[in-house]
Amino acid sequence: MFLGIDLGTSGVKVVLIDDAQRVAGTGHAALTVANPHPGWSEQIPQDWIAATRRAIADLGMPLNKVAGIGLSGQMHGAICLDGNNRVLRPAILWNDGRASEEAARLDGDPQFRKLTGNIVFAGFTAPKLVWMQNHEPDLFAQTRLVLLPKDYLRLWLTGEAISDMSDASGTAWFDPAKRDWSGDLLSATGMERSQMPALAEGSEIAGYLRADIAGELGLPPGIPVAGGGGDNAATAIGAGITGPGVGLVSLGTSGVIFAATDRFLPAPETAVHAFCHALPGQWHQMGVMLSAAACLDWWAGIADQPVGNLLAELDDQPTPPGPIAFWPYLSGERTPLNDPAQRAGFTGLSSGTTRPQMTRAVLEGVTLALAENMAALRDAGGGADSLIAMGGGARSDLWLAMLAQATGVPILRPAGSETGAGFGAARLGLMAALGAGADAISQPDIAARFEPDPALVSGWSEGLARLQVQRA
The missing domain is CATH 3.30.420.40 (ATPase, nucleotide binding domain)
Structure with a gap:
């Protein structure tokens, strides 16, 4: 063991x-x-x-x-x-x-x-x-x-x-x-x-x-x-990501788009992280936002409701972003802004704004920020053709469907209950103890697949463009 x-x-x-x-x-x-x-x-x-x-x-x-x-x-x-x-x-x-x-x-x-x-x-x-x-x-x-x-x-x-x-x-x-x-x-x-x-x-x-x-x-x-x-890197090992192809999106406290590479691909002008992977001869690129699921937890605290209750108030359609926007910068931001002074907030509120609309805006804001990260990886010469979803936020069908539209690639939810960093660490322990290579680990079975809908992708692209213009 x-x-x-x-x-x-x-x-x-x-x-x-x-x-x-x-x-x-x-x-x-x-x-x-x-x-x-x-x-x-x-x-x-x-x-x-x-x-x-x-x-x-x-x-x-x-x-x-x-x-x-x-x-x-x-x-x-x-x-x-x-x-x-x-x-x-x-x-x-x-x-x-x-x-x-x-x-x-x-x-x-x-x-x-x-x-x-x-x-x-x-x-x-x-x-x-x-x-x-x-x-x-x-x-x-x-x-x-x-x-x-x-x-x-x-x-x-x-x-x-x-x-x-x-x-x-x-x-x-x-x-x-x-x-x-x-x-x-x-x-x-x-x-x-x-x-x-x-x-x-x-x-x-x-x-x-x-x-x-x-x-x-x-x-x-x-x-x-x-x-x-x-x-x-350990989470990627848990998901069996050892080389280019399938990447990782993490919806934990922070948010990450992770793609393994077989060579060092630095592009600091994009604010993409270019690091070594946890395997010999492998590297990876990461787009990192500092507050992802943390934004939903913060909003749940403000609304004085459990996260599950807030999500239950929403319909399950990943429609393009609405008029209410949320800036997910509770702790500043890394990719692609590199600005620790950025702060969060809502725009587009009115006297008729409802709690479900604000909850949806939080999900949309984090989703658009992750889409910016995916675009930055592509600009840096990397990216992925699909993304395995990890972290607490990956339990939400709506959030994963939103991510598929915003990034334009399929989002995959693993079938296993354990594919995170602790599981990846255990796998690395096995590899060290047995002297095993990357072929000793595999990707998990997929329980659900969320495909981008061409009829919705353009609306999410327009939503991202609006957000970037407002932020500028």
């Missing part, structure tokens, strides 16, 4: 699979996010360990036959440790915008786009350390090691400071073409290679479980821990 641990923003999820990659059990433990100032987003790294313990206990089953572990997690976070591996401050998370000025300055240095193939976004790791230099110099001076979130769990599990290529790609210190840290970029931010973790491919062994932790968790000591992957 193989255990996947996925460190998300809202919780830790663990997935146990058997040798045939069937899900044997899952566990979960919730996490909270602190927002001490507007635009800030932090968590206590030690809370991740506690949540991982709770999630594994939540499995409620013996783990003595587990032969390997894989890790996945939220990307871009900055965990700063001193010379004794003690945490110096709360982790600065992926959706934290405090380092926007620092990111803009780094992005103005041509070597960053040239070497990373990406815009330096405010949420990336490197500008956060520059922010610490400027605002917390004492803590910066004590920093001896910078880890990404899932790799802090690895340090606890194995005692090793190691990251994988997909997660490291999102730091702005990494050269995805060479699959290695860039000494020039580290120097440009006042950092040294000695402050970076070692590197491994996502499907390779990157440490072994310590005996004391194994005893505490009920796992066999010494089992291998895979390099793992950033959450989106």
Whole structure:
């Protein structure tokens, strides 16, 4: 059996699979996010360990036959440790915008786009350390090691400071073409290679479980821990996306269009992310919006209704966008805007506007933003001919039908209940433990297929054009 641990923003999820990659059990433990100032987003790294313990206990089953572990997690976070591996401050998370000025300055240095193939976004790791230099110099001076979130769990599990290529790609210190840290970029931010973790491919062994932790968790000591992957790369592994063709659309807290590539295809001018995949010799492109299903959760809180009740008030026809528009920028935006200062809002409201109309506008706004992401991938030389839908929002038939019209490609809902990042992490654990290649994993059976309707696609294209004109 193989255990996947996925460190998300809202919780830790663990997935146990058997040798045939069937899900044997899952566990979960919730996490909270602190927002001490507007635009800030932090968590206590030690809370991740506690949540991982709770999630594994939540499995409620013996783990003595587990032969390997894989890790996945939220990307871009900055965990700063001193010379004794003690945490110096709360982790600065992926959706934290405090380092926007620092990111803009780094992005103005041509070597960053040239070497990373990406815009330096405010949420990336490197500008956060520059922010610490400027605002917390004492803590910066004590920093001896910078880890990404899932790799802090690895340090606890194995005692090793190691990251994988997909997660490291999102730091702005990494050269995805060479699959290695860039000494020039580290120097440009006042950092040294000695402050970076070692590197491994996502499907390779990157440490072994310590005996004391194994005893505490009920796992066999010494089992291998895979390099793992950033959450989106691991989710793609869960969906069997190992090369070009079928892509991924994620409707989680954030929204992602993901397409694997067999070569590095940077196009930073499009604000598309070009990263290493969690497999050797593979890369991927991503369009990323910071608030997707989070917008619907936010609106449900404002409306004081469960999300299910709000969706039940809507008809199931993916008609083109109506006169009420929603701007889905609760936390700023990445692709294609690269603007952490963007904010959300409704336009077109009147005294006759109803709650269902506003709910539908939220779905439409997120859908149009994802369509912009898909267009950006095409402009960057990539894209996909169909998209497997993942995340909590993928349960909505209406939302997936909307996405098919807006992107112009079929949207596929997997039949299996588990194809997400935790499942992908478990698969990477299996691959590392068995020395298996990409041919060991497959795409899931499809339960539902949502096709674009030529009679509706043009209306969605017009809706996107209207939104872009209004935004300009």
